[in-house]
Amino acid sequence: MQLLNRKYLFSFSCKMRFSKLFYSQLLKLMFYSVLFFVCRQKSKMNVGVAHSEVNPNTRVMNSRGIWLTYALGVGMLHIVLLSIPFFTVPVVWTLTNVIHNFGMYVFMHAVKGTPFETPDQGKARLLTHWEQLDYGVQFTSSRKFFTISPIILYFLASFYTKYDTAHFVINTASLLSVLIPKLPQLHGVRIFGINKY
């Protein structure tokens, strides 16, 4: 009789303990998740730097004179290509468009992370430069500028190639390859897991 009682008590208390444990864990989980969302801090410790900017990469495209430098760089590329005697003007424009879009794709949408160590423990390591701009805020002025500039180049290239079919196909494909990653819906998206890590 006594043995049975003890066994019964033991199994009953086990069950009680298990449910208590479960509820306590659930409560802890809720508490910590609430704490996490409430206590997210925005400022970091920047050793050895003179500003409180965590990731300088986010501000580079807003700096003074960089849009002008970029435009001059594209102009320089165009002039260099124009000075090669073999290429006709339509070919040069298509080449400018394609090389510019290729360069933009590589540096803004393929290369991930920062070229220097940041004090935020690698939050930006898996983000491309485009995704890092302005800490992910969409539709800022530099984002708009860098979206519009390949479109302008595309217009110019289409005009100067006289809307020839082959050139059109190449230019359009190149433009799409550099416009689609800029869509806000594709922020952080990696298709087929390419370039994920």
Place this chain on the structure above:
Amino acid sequence: MVHLFMNPFEKRITNSFEEAPMYVAVLTYMGYGIVILFGYFRDFLRAVGFEKCHQAQEREEQKDFVPLYQDFENFYKRNLYTRVRDNWNRPICSLPGPVFDIMERVSDDYNWTFRLTGRTIENVINMGSYNYLGFAENNVDFLKTVAEETRQYGVGVCSTRQELGNLSIHEKLERLVAEFLGVESAMAFGMGFATNSMNIPALVGKGCLILSDELNHTSLILGARLSGATIRVFKHNNMQSLEKMLKETICSGQPRTHRAWKKILIMVEGIYSMEGSLVRLPEILVLKKKYKAYLYLDEAHSIGAVGPTGRGVTEHFGVDPNEVDVLMGTFTKSFGAAGGYIAGKKELVDYLRSHSHSAVYATAMSPPVVEQIIRAIKCIMGVDGTTEGQRRVRQLAENTRYLRSRLKEMGFIIYGNQDSPVVPLLLYLPGKVGAFSRAMLKRKIGVVVVGFPATPITEARARFCVSAAHTREMLDKVLQSLDELGDYIKVKFSRHRSSYRPELYDETDFELDS
């Protein structure tokens, strides 16, 4: 546009951050672009095997594991910093006074490794040390009291202030600091960084608001982060930004509950060490009173360095130091010692004595260091019977004004306030940064240069720290070298150059009465 006629008060409060012409910014980006492209090229060569890789690499057995470090994160260090690495961490073999000796080192493999040649470059003028009043010296008479106190108290305390480490010399120091600053009470700590990072959590906590300047030092940022308060950053020295932020945060309250804030603390520094700008203290005091906030003033660089008698920015602006709620400073820069202090009302400091992390866990200050600070403060105050302290403060002010005005005349772009002993000279282009530092060392002048990412990408600079121990001849030598070098490297970008006319009337150009 340029405000040509400023009244003396405006001159004391304005900081100038002149912008270089646009072509300089374009050239800077092109410079970085070229170096980045070459960096990619060199990385490719290293990966293929044409070029020897000098950096540490993972072993063959570890190649299948997840890499410890990302290659790309060290891109900047590998391809930009290493090329100009010989301008930093130069070994010296004398004390860092106004002149010092540098051990000569050369690199055979483009700065990947260095070797000392055994020679010493002697009497290099030191324009980089924070030696504002020249107390980094080895003068026997001045250090006699330090030696006596060391014999009496020992070298270390090995205990915290709250346990066994509270010596009478500590209390003497704290009374002296309070008297020096003109406040009720003060408390001293062993480390300047720790003064900020350990005491801000004791003053503010969750439910409080911290408004900190954009360019605040790491110690302030760390202290703010450790405290758990909400932090908002306002634009550097910008009173409109601060007022707007005060209005917004007071109206909206705490982040989720929208309750009133428990405390609002505005954190600013006296002199910002990278810009050389002075805080706009009178305006901040007006805002503070209007919105009922507290002010935390970090005078790490400005104590002893500004003000007619070296009492800091409060004296410089003619403001009563009791109006600032928490006065913080360090003994590292102007006093030639180590440590920091917090001063203010007696209730505040008594609270900190029991609640500060430093008081409970950190070792108390070492007695020789304390005595050095005591004798430095006594020297500045004139209590030791000499006018040496006042001479030094005045010499520093003179040197500052002289250096700044001459540099401005020559056409360099200098940031900051006309009275701040920190003089950043803008170089902008990454190539010029390396060239400048090396050329100055060849001329036997040691300078500190800083570039991206420690500064914004277009604003690489050389920073001069004027010292009271610099003589007029040293400054003249520095200025002459800067003049020649500035023309050679072409860093004289200022468009507000005032012409250097030594005489009002040129005697050789008069009309003969005929």
